[in-house]
Each structure stands twice: as structure tokens, then as C-alpha cells.
Amino acid sequence: xxxxxxxxxxxxxxxxxxxxxxxxxxxxxxxxxxxxxxxxxxxxxxxxxxxxxxxxxxxxxxxxxxxxxxxxxxxxxxxxxxxxxxxxxxxxxxxxxxxxxxxxxxxxxxxxxxxxxxxxxxxxxxxxxxxxxxxxxxxxxxxxxxxxxxxxxxxxxxxxxxxxxxxxxxxxxxxxxxxxxxxxxxxxxxxxxxxxxxxxxxxxxxxxxxxxxxxxxxxxxxxxxxxxxxxxxxxxxxxxxxxxxxxxxxxxxxxxxxxxxxxxxxxxxxxxxxxxxxxxxxxxxxxxxxxxxxxxxxxxxxxxxxxxxxxxxxxxxxxxxxxxxxxxxxxxxxxxxxxxxxxxxxxxxxxxxxxxxxxxxxxxxxxxxxxxxxxxxxxxxxxxxxxxxxxxxxxxxxxxxxxxxxxxxxxxxxxxxxxxxxxxxxxxxxxxxxxxxxxxxxxxxxxxxxxxxxxxxxxxxxxxxxxxxx
Amino acid sequence: xxxxxxxxxxxxxxxxxxxxxxxxxxxxxxxxxxxxxxxxxxxxxxxxxxxxxxxxxxxxxxxxxxxxxxxxxxxxxxxxxxxxxxxxxxxxxxxxxxxxxxxxxxxxxxxxxxxxxxxxxxxxxxxxxxxxxxxxxxxxxxxxxxxxxxxxxxxxxxxxxxxxxxxxxxxxxxxxxxx
Ligand SMILES: Cc1cc2nc3c(=O)[nH]c(=O)nc-3n(C[C@H](O)[C@H](O)[C@H](O)COP(=O)(O)O)c2cc1C
Ligand code: SF4
Ligand code: FES
Numbered sequence: 001x002x003x004x005x006x007x008x009x010x011x012x013x014x015x016x017x018x019x020x021x022x023x024x025x026x027x028x029x030x031x032x033x034x035x036x037x038x039x040x041x042x043x044x045x046x047x048x049x050x051x052x053x054x055x056x057x058x059x060x061x062x063x064x065x066x067x068x069x070x071x072x073x074x075x076x077x078x079x080x081x082x083x084x085x086x087x088x089x090x091x092x093x094x095x096x097x098x099x100x101x102x103x104x105x106x107x108x109x110x111x112x113x114x115x116x117x118x119x120x121x122x123x124x125x126x127x128x129x130x131x132x133x134x135x136x137x138x139x140x141x142x143x144x145x146x147x148x149x150x151x152x153x154x155x156x157x158x159x160x161x162x163x164x165x166x167x168x169x170x171x172x173x174x175x176x177x178x179x180x181x182x183x184x185x186x187x188x189x190x191x192x193x194x195x196x197x198x199x200x201x202x203x204x205x206x207x208x209x210x211x212x213x214x215x216x217x218x219x220x221x222x223x224x225x226x227x228x229x230x231x232x233x234x235x236x237x238x239x240x241x242x243x244x245x246x247x248x249x250x251x252x253x254x255x256x257x258x259x260x261x262x263x264x265x266x267x268x269x270x271x272x273x274x275x276x277x278x279x280x281x282x283x284x285x286x287x288x289x290x291x292x293x294x295x296x297x298x299x300x301x302x303x304x305x306x307x308x309x310x311x312x313x314x315x316x317x318x319x320x321x322x323x324x325x326x327x328x329x330x331x332x333x334x335x336x337x338x339x340x341x342x343x344x345x346x347x348x349x350x351x352x353x354x355x356x357x358x359x360x361x362x363x364x365x366x367x368x369x370x371x372x373x374x375x376x377x378x379x380x381x382x383x384x385x386x387x388x389x390x391x392x393x394x395x396x397x398x399x400x401x402x403x404x405x406x407x408x409x410x411x412x413x414x415x416x417x418x419x420x421x422x423x424x425x426x427x428x429x430x431x432x433x434x435x436x437x438x439x440x441x442x443x444x445x446x447x448x449x450x451x452x453x454x455x456x457x458x459x460x461x462x463x464x465x466x467x468x469x470x
Numbered sequence: 471x472x473x474x475x476x477x478x479x480x481x482x483x484x485x486x487x488x489x490x491x492x493x494x495x496x497x498x499x500x501x502x503x504x505x506x507x508x509x510x511x512x513x514x515x516x517x518x519x520x521x522x523x524x525x526x527x528x529x530x531x532x533x534x535x536x537x538x539x540x541x542x543x544x545x546x547x548x549x550x551x552x553x554x555x556x557x558x559x560x561x562x563x564x565x566x567x568x569x570x571x572x573x574x575x576x577x578x579x580x581x582x583x584x585x586x587x588x589x590x591x592x593x594x595x596x597x598x599x600x601x602x603x604x605x606x607x608x609x610x611x612x613x614x615x616x617x618x619x620x621x622x623x624x625x626x627x628x629x630x631x632x633x634x635x636x637x638x639x640x641x642x643x644x645x646x647x648x649x
């Protein structure tokens with residue numbers, strides 16, 4: 001493979017790269033000029049389609065193809081940029097916003113021109129406070145310089161970009177949850193179809209794309225689809241920002257060709273597993289994607305290869321490394337807690353399922369586990385999500401995958417944990433045993449005994465030392 | 471002599487000031503519907519009052535020409551808007567995977583113990599509110615915390631949490647909103 005030349009990160013170490021002046025001095029907005037002044041919108045769509053750029057937000061859907069789903073006879077198009085970035089361990093969009101806001105704006109400009117959108121909403125998670133300020137400033141600068149606003153470059157094309165801040169809900173990253181939230185409602189994902197391209201925000205044809213996806217667009221326009229396809233692995237082309245965090249020496253965000261392996265990321269870019277330990281497992285692309293075991297760290301992190309080890313996909317390419325001192329149950333406790341907290345509550349299987357898994361996993365953690373819990377959870381996990389078709393959105397699949405993968409790959413350890421961590425207090429009570437065995441129990445007597453203890457307190461208690469006399 | 475009846479019912483004092491209302495209405499042209507201004511309006515009120523009391527919801531609803539219940543429905547979905555004022559600085563301690571693996575849960579406990587409060591509560595002097603958060607998107611700092619004026623902390627250890635709390639007690643670093 002030819003040496004890889006980073007493009008998404010190329011300005012990151014340049015002083016003042018955030019300013020329009022520096023961005024322009026490094027060739028910034030030239031692609032936008034090229035697209036707007038020399039190309040037809042459909043020609044731009046075709047270049048992006050030919051590049052086979054796949055969405056970087058999680059699902060990996062081909063970007064150019066999605067743009068062609070917009071109705072031909074539409075009067076208006078809206079662009080919604082997904083900057084909710086809430087998948088645990090993911091922070092590449094934040095780097096793009098904070099370090100090169102104009103590259104992102106140029107991506108928006110070209111993409112809006114291609115899809116004929118004259119309004120773009122950037123839905124930004126509230127926690128990106130600094131990124132919000134940086135973006136506000138960049139939009140101001142771009143507008144003053146004529147890269148945004150009316151009649152851009154004298155072409156008659158108009159574009160307004162508005163920042164819209166979220167309020168701390170993971171589910172607003174799901175594209176239709178985002179749209180509902182933008183409309184001022186609770187972020188409840190919609191049933192699809194209709195897909196946003198047909199009926200999206202404010203019931204108008206809407207394009208939803210991730211920040212990193214749009215940041216690739218100016219480079220594709222500048223260098224062409226073939227250049228883009230010369231990077232990466234089959235069906236997964238182009239550069240990608242990978243983040244590595246958790247049990248590594250250096251937690252980083254790096255740009256590499258799609259298809260790098262977890263081991264390369266750990267050893268070559270993150271300074272190895274921390275404290276000289278070994279990796280026990282790694283999360284390949286945000287916790288929704290499942291888990292790789294230590295033997296699977298050489299699987300290429302691209303859109304296709306992760307299915308083989310049973311993961312859901314590449315997700316957000318956010319790698320979290322778990323060292324060999326960490327019990328897998330701790331990982332499950334964390335993922336189950338997350339999804340139970342973030343389920344929007346619309347679909348019963350997801351709302352109840354995530355809550356129930358959370359309780360079961362906490363019970364196991366606290367020493368009340370039963371071996372059969374693993375199979376019961378697996379059964380639930382297999383029936384949860386859009387893949388089995390029981391929920392509206394993919395959050396539930398994300399909740400199921402950590403369980404599926406952990407039980408498949410670490411069953412021995414989990415069973416061992418259940419066996420060796422029993423606490424006496426967590427065992428069944430005599431009443432439960434009676435009920436389980438089908439013995440007759442007199443609930444009235446039991447209920448009365450609990451409600452009103454009739455026996456006087458033992459004498460010793462009244463005269464115990466230190467007790468003030470009545 | 472009978473007490474004189476009040477000539478008119480006592481006037482309710484509006485929570486949304488005129489400049490704040492103007493700021494909210496200035497956003498209408500950005501969206502095809504007024505309702506879309508719900509979240510921005512809630513953020514503005516929250517920034518102004520450090521909470522969104524029920525009366526403010528009704529006043530927002532009036533501006534946006536929707537029912538107060540619709541504003542409440544949206545507001546209550548997001549865990550973000552408290553109805554009673556929070557501290558001068560709100561700090562989120564992350565408990566998601568990368569932070570948890572590096573001790574995030576224990577650090578949240580440590581922070582709360584040091585301030586003698588529970589997660590979600592405010593110190594009695596009204597200076598700091600500590601909350602847990604799911605991934606804050608600053609995992610390169612894991613275990614990490616974020617103050618609501620934008621300050622990022624991490625990688626933290628117990629001493630780091632102590633230093634962070636001492637710094638936060640001194641107040642916010644951003645400009646107070648001029649409304
Ligand atoms: C539960 C859930 C959460 C999601 N969160 C995000 C997110 O935070 N950011 C994002 O870009 N996409 C997220 N997505 C994916 C979006 O639904 C959508 O596929 C994406 O924004 C499309 O943009 P792309 O094609 O450019 O990737 C999420 C999906 C689901 C099911
Ligand atoms: S799957 Fe879960 S998060 Fe998604 S819409 Fe249904 S309840 Fe909400
Ligand atoms: S996991 Fe804690 S900031 Fe991302």
C-alpha cells in the first residue's frame with residue numbers, strides 16, 4: 001500500500017487552523033468554489049456516489065446513494081448534520097469541530113449545493129461547549145466572507161447554517177430522533193419508512209449526515225473518486241478517524257485508512273496496553289457494536305470485516321481497550337446501565353428489556369447470579385432490536401450486542417464468576433423456595449407476621465448496655 | 471370597617487424578561503415552525519435562571535403558540551433542565567465505558583463524598599452541582615469530567631478531583647449571560 005497521506009487531520013497541527021485566513025491559505029474553500037462554479041449539483045452527487053463514501057455516523061450507508069433518494073420534484077430540501085456524537089468512547093467529531101471548523105463548513109456547503117438544500121441545521125450535543133463556540137465563530141467568519149449566506153460565489157445559491165444544541169439525550173443521535181428533537185419534541189425515533197429523504201424534518205425531504213461524512217466531501221471533490229477508492233479495503237474506502245481509549249497508555253484520535261486493526265491501533269498509536277498489561281478484549285466501534293476477544297484483535301476495522309467475529313459493525317470506529325485485570329461482568333454492568341438509562345421508552349421490548357437486563361446483570365455482579373441467567377439473557381438479546389424486528393430503532397440492537405458477544409466469547413468466565421461470587425444474602429429466601437417447590441404457603445399468616453409483629457421484643461434488647469432507661 | 475377589596479388580582483411577575491423574549495423570538499425565522507424553538511428557548515431560560523420553573527414553561531408556550539404541556543413534554547424528556555436552581559457551576563463526571571475502566575465511578579463517589587452530597591445535588595453554599603453523565607465525548611481525557619462553562623478535566627485521580635473541585639468553587643470561567 002502506498003504511504004497514507006492524512007487529509008481530515010492535515011490542518012490539526014497548523015497554528016490558528018481554526019481561522020478562515022489560515023484555512024483559506026491552505027487551499028480552503030477551493031473545492032466548494034470548484035463545485036459551485038464549475039459543476040452541476042447532480043454531478044457532485046455522482047462524484048460522491050462514485051467514491052462509495054459510506055456514512056461515518058454508525059450505519060455505514062453509502063452517502064451519495066442516500067442523496068439520490070431525495071424526490072426529483074422536491075421544492076425544498078433540508079440538511080441536518082448529526083453532531084450528537086454520544087456513542088460511548090467516541091470523540092472524533094469533536095476533534096473535527098474544534099480543530100478544523102471550516103473544513104466542516106466547506107463539507108456542508110458542497111453537500112447542500114449537491115442536494116439543493118438552502119438551510120442546514122447542525123444538531124450539536126450540548127456537552128460540546130467549546131466546539132459550539134468555535135463553530136459559532138467560524139460560521140460568522142464564513143458568512144462575512146461570502147462562503148455562506150445569499151448568492152454564494154455569485155452563483156445564486158443561498159445557504160444558512162444554524163447550530164441547534166441538544167440537551168443530553170443519546171437517542172437524539174438516531175436520525176429520526178434527531179429530527180423530532182429539532183422540531184421541539186421529545187427525541188422519539190420515528191417508524192421508517194418514510195425515510196428522512198422523503199419525509200424528514202418539518203415533513204420536508206431531509207438529508208441527515210454525520211460530521212465526519214461531510215468532512216470527507218471537499219477532499220473527494222478536490223481529488224476525485226478514484227483517489228478516495230485507492231484508500232482502505234474493499235467496500236470500505238477512504239480515510240477514517242479512529243479513537244482509542246480505555247486501558248491504553250495514550251488515549252488518542254488518529255486518522256488512518258479504513259481497515260486498520262485493533263492491534264495496530266493499540267501498539268502503533270496508543271502506546272500499548274497500559275501498565276504493561278495484556279488486552280483481554282476490545283470494543284471495536286462504540287459499545288453498541290459488541291466485543292472483540294483478545295484473539296480477534298487482528299480483524300480489520302472496516303464496514304465488512306467485523307461481522308465475522310460476530311460484532312454488529314464498525315459503528316463509530318471508537319475502540320475501547322479492556323485489560324486482562326478487568327472482569328467481563330464489569331463491562332456488561334456498564335453497557336447494561338448505559339442502555340437502560342438511554343432507552344427512550346417508546347418500544348416495550350427495549351424499555352423493559354434494557355431495564356431487565358440491567359437488573360439481571362447487576363444481580364449477577366452482586367453475587368445473586370444463576371447459571372441459567374446467561375441463557376435467559378441471550379434469549380432476550382436475540383429477540384431485541386430492529387434486526388429481529390421488535391423495535392423502532394437500533395438502540396435496542398446496541399443493547400443486545402454486548403450481551404450476545406460477551407456470552408459467546410466469555411461464557412466460561414461469566415459462569416465461573418457466577419459460581420464463585422455467590423453471597424449468602426442474595427440466595428433465595430425460604431418462602432421463595434417453598435413457592436418454587438410448589439409447597440403450600442399461608443400468605444395471610446406471613447403477611448400478618450410482616451405487618452404486625454405481635455411478640456414483645458426480646459428482653460435482652462430492652463436492657464442492653466448503653467440503652468437509656470425509659 | 472371591611473378591608474378594601476383589591477381593585478384587580480395581584481399581577482404575576484413575568485419570568486421571561488422582554489430582552490429574553492426578544493432573543494427567543496429572534497430565532498423564529500430560522501425554522502419552519504415556532505415549536506422548533508422549544509429547546510433553544512429552554513436553554514436560554516436555563517442559562518438565565520439556572521433552572522426552568524413551571525411558570526417559565528407556560529410563558530415559553532405562549533411565545534411559541536403551543537400548549538404548556540407540549541413544552542413540559544419536551545423538557546421532561548431531556549434530563550437536562552431542572553425546575554429548581556442548580557449551583558453556579560454544574561459539573562458532570564463521566565461513568566461510561568472508557569472512564570469507568572479507568573476509575574470514573576469511584577471518582578464520582580469521591581467527589582460527592584468530599585462535598586457531602588449525592589450525585590445530582592448541589593452544595594449547601596450553592597456553588598457546585600455534581601452529576602453523573604454518560605460519555606461526554608472527552609474520552610481522550612478519561613476518566614473525565616466537564617464543567618458547564620466548558621472546562622474539561624482529566625485524566626483524573628482523587629487528587630485531581632480535589633483540585634478540580636477547589637477550582638470550581640471559585641466560580642465560572644465564562645461570561646455571565648447578559649440578558
Ligand atoms: C441509537 C442510535 C444512536 C445514534 N447516534 C448517532 C450519533 O450520535 N451520531 C451520528 O452521526 N449518527 C448516529 N446514529 C446513526 C444515525 O441514525 C444516522 O445513521 C447517521 O447520522 C447518518 O449519517 P451518515 O450516513 O453520514 O453516517 C445513531 C443511530 C442509532 C440507532
Ligand atoms: S428501540 Fe428503544 S430507543 Fe429506539 S425507539 Fe424503541 S424504545 Fe426508543
Ligand atoms: S467514556 Fe467518559 S468521556 Fe467518553
